[in-house]
Amino acid sequence: MDNPIIVTLEKVTKRFPAGKTEFTALNKIELTFRKGEFSGLVGPSGSGKTTLLNIIGSLDCPSEGVATVLGKNISSLSHKESAELRNYGIGFIFQTYNLLPVYSVYDNVEFALLLQKISAPKRRKAVMDALEWVGLADRAKSRPSTLSGGECQRVAIARAMVKRPALVLADEPSANLDSQNSHMIVQTMKRLNRELNTTFIFSTHDEKVMQYLDRIIYLKDGMVERDERKSED
Amino acid sequence: MKRFLLKGVIKDKGRSLLPIIVVATGTMLTVVMYSWLTGIMGDSIRMNANFNTGELKVMTKAYAADAEQFPNDLAILNADTLLVELKEFEPEVDWVKRIRFGALADFPDANGETRGQAPAVGWAIDLFNEESKESARFNLQESIVQGVMPVNTGEVLISDELARRFEVKPGESFTLFGSTMDGGFAFYNLTVSGTLLFGATGLDRGAIVMDISDAQKAFGMEGACSEILGFLPYTYFNSDKAEAIKTIYNQSVDARQSEDEFAPVMITLRDQAGMAEMVEYTDFVSRIMVFIFVSAMAIVLWNGGLLGGLRRYGEFGIRLAMGESKGHIYRTLLFEALLIGTIGSIVGTVIGFLIVLYLNIHGVDMSGMMQNSTMVMPTVVRTAITPTTYYIGFIPGIFSMILGNALAGVGIYKRETARLFNELEV
Known part of the structure; x- marks a missing residue:
């Protein structure tokens, strides 16, 4: 792989207070992610998947070690700088979609661009392109409440992708979807990964998702148990 | 962004309806009470001026x-x-x-x-x-x-x-x-x-x-x-102007006839028969009234804001995750408050004004209550429509809404972004 490294985790440890003691959620994690990777964090509940996504997404800081995301040391960022990093560089996809119910599909996708203060014509084109990618351009004016679960998650993908982030973090994106929709969602993300060279990092224990991943990182008790890459055919 | 927020306020009835009702009610009461008080006091002052004190x-x-x-x-x-x-x-x-x-x-x-x-x-x-x-x-x-x-x-x-x-x-x-x-x-x-x-x-x-x-x-x-x-040639008593005339006149008379007890002396309406107290009482009661409405509405709207904040917990979470800063979310809340406060104040002022107009035209006969009164005041009490009538309601309306949302929005700063994934996946 010649793509540059965009995420570097060096001996990343995260501890949380648990009564009078501390609980170690991540223990000296050493990982790198290159641009364009389609990888997943897999492991049982409590293995540290979400904590790791939090740190990569600049939502939390490591207790020890260094996490560098898109050239920024997460620990040294102020709240405002973290927000800026997320705004311009990172997209999020959640298990429960988290669309804003009072706004239309178009508005939901457009919101990310409003934060970037992009001009209205450029916003319009970017939003419609993003909705085209997920096949929902004809539902732009619909409210989220009128969409199916699969459609909602596709809107969430469009929302994450519309600002063309370098990195997308998806936490259990297929957990609330049936088998057919799960495949469709992951296929959509895989296609965007190829077309836009966006890095995707999943947290999942869904076999249907795992079969599409190029790299699977198995976590157990806050440590990397295995780091498997699919052989390139 | 402003259009986006406006759309949210319009489409999300839960976000806007209760606050608008609260603000409109408070604004309406402020407008009516102020105009009523000004009417009673203004008529009494005017009547006293015409009959007894002059300006x-x-x-x-x-x-x-x-x-x-x-x-x-x-x-x-x-x-x-x-x-x-x-x-x-x-x-x-x-x-x-x-x-x-x-x-x-x-x-x-x-x-x-x-x-x-x-x-x-x-x-x-x-x-x-x-x-x-x-x-x-x-x-x-x-x-x-x-x-x-x-x-x-x-x-x-x-x-x-x-x-x-x-x-x-x-x-x-x-x-x-x-x-x-x-x-x-x-x-x-x-x-x-x-x-x-x-x-x-x-x-x-x-x-x-x-x-x-x-x-x-x-x-x-x-x-x-x-x-x-x-x-004076004004509709309402211009205290500053009257005081200025009085001061200049008395100074000029004193310079000529300071010892003469039959020398003329000028006084204003405020100097006579408790008129100063009446004018100040009107101002004081107006200020107290606005303060009470601001406080009461702010408490109601604070609670409304807290409930709204809970309801919109997910929305704020996703906005934080998408890269909006806490300060920006807080400012958008204040902008929404300004928007809702303005809408509520306009609605309240219009309704209040219609009531004031009705009471101004028809008045309320209070002669039964004044049978033993020695005060020079009209028996049919009317509201007064003054320039203040049009904006007095906006003070408690907008201020209380912003204060309520500002207090309720403090929770945004206490939110830990590290818990967003957990919070958003319930």
């Missing part, structure tokens, strides 16, 4: 010391000369001579014997001069119950209550007993041309209104008057 008043220093007793032995002697001086000094003020007097009205029977007597309080004003605004100031034409306006010397108007008590009809005569300017006994025959109902209990008990020339003859006050009243 400016010139008396001799000696008269001023006991003005409430109408000491006409200390009256202004060369009234016409002083009147000319005052008109030259401040031409935009309408200066008028008045004689105030207390006397005994003696009503005779058919044989000329005393049928009854009653104390009367009199106003001698410029009735016969067509250019005089005094008749309009006393609202005489509209206040006449029986008879007509005096047109000849010796004709007077008396209160309808007095006329009824002694069964006096227009055209009948009575005698006024009092004291002359020199301390002598005065009696003067007058003819009732009409009876009056001012609609103010304090005035309607025993008022007599006559032309000033009759009073001068009756009380031996030729060329004199009790006081000269000044009326």
Whole structure:
């Protein structure tokens, strides 16, 4: 792989207070992610998947070690700088979609661009392109409440992708979807990964998702148990 | 972003409906209460000004010391000369001579014997001069119950209550007993041309209104008057302007006649008969009222904001995750508050204004409550529509909404972004 490294985790440890003691959620994690990777964090509940996504997404800081995301040391960022990093560089996809119910599909996708203060014509084109990618351009004016679960998650993908982030973090994106929709969602993300060279990092224990991943990182008790890459055919 | 927020406010009824109702209600109450209070106080002040105090008043220093007793032995002697001086000094003020007097009205029977007597309080004003605004100031034409306006010397108007008590009809005569300017006994025959109902209990008990020339003859006050009243050319009492005129005039008089107890002295409406307290009380009550509404509405809206914040917990979470800073979310909340506060204030002001307009036109008859009142105030109370009516409601409306949301929005700063994934996946 010649793509540059965009995420570097060096001996990343995260501890949380648990009564009078501390609980170690991540223990000296050493990982790198290159641009364009389609990888997943897999492991049982409590293995540290979400904590790791939090740190990569600049939502939390490591207790020890260094996490560098898109050239920024997460620990040294102020709240405002973290927000800026997320705004311009990172997209999020959640298990429960988290669309804003009072706004239309178009508005939901457009919101990310409003934060970037992009001009209205450029916003319009970017939003419609993003909705085209997920096949929902004809539902732009619909409210989220009128969409199916699969459609909602596709809107969430469009929302994450519309600002063309370098990195997308998806936490259990297929957990609330049936088998057919799960495949469709992951296929959509895989296609965007190829077309836009966006890095995707999943947290999942869904076999249907795992079969599409190029790299699977198995976590157990806050440590990397295995780091498997699919052989390139 | 503003359009986005506006869309949210319009589409999300839960976000806007309750706050708009609360703000509109508070705004409406503020507008109505303020206009009601201003109406009562304004009418009372205006009525007192027209009948008693003027907006400016010139008396001799000696008269001023006991003005409430109408000491006409200390009256202004060369009234016409002083009147000319005052008109030259401040031409935009309408200066008028008045004689105030207390006397005994003696009503005779058919044989000329005393049928009854009653104390009367009199106003001698410029009735016969067509250019005089005094008749309009006393609202005489509209206040006449029986008879007509005096047109000849010796004709007077008396209160309808007095006329009824002694069964006096227009055209009948009575005698006024009092004291002359020199301390002598005065009696003067007058003819009732009409009876009056001012609609103010304090005035309607025993008022007599006559032309000033009759009073001068009756009380031996030729060329004199009790006081000269000044009326500014504004709809509402302009305290600052009146004070400025008073100060300049008194300084100029003091420079010339500082030791003369019969030298003229000027006072304003605020200096008389508790008027300052009345004006200040109006302002004070208005401020208290606005404060109460701001506090009460802010508490309601704070709670509303907290509930709304809980309801929108997911929205704020996703916005934080998408890269919006806490400060920006907080500012958008305040912007929404401004928007909702403005909408609520407009709605409340419009509704409040319609109520105020209705009460301004129709008024509320409070004569039953004022039967024993000695205050000079109207029995039909009306709201006042002033420039303040249009914006007073916006102060509690917008301020309370912003305060409520500002307090409720503090939770945004306490939110830990590290818990977003957990919180958003419930």
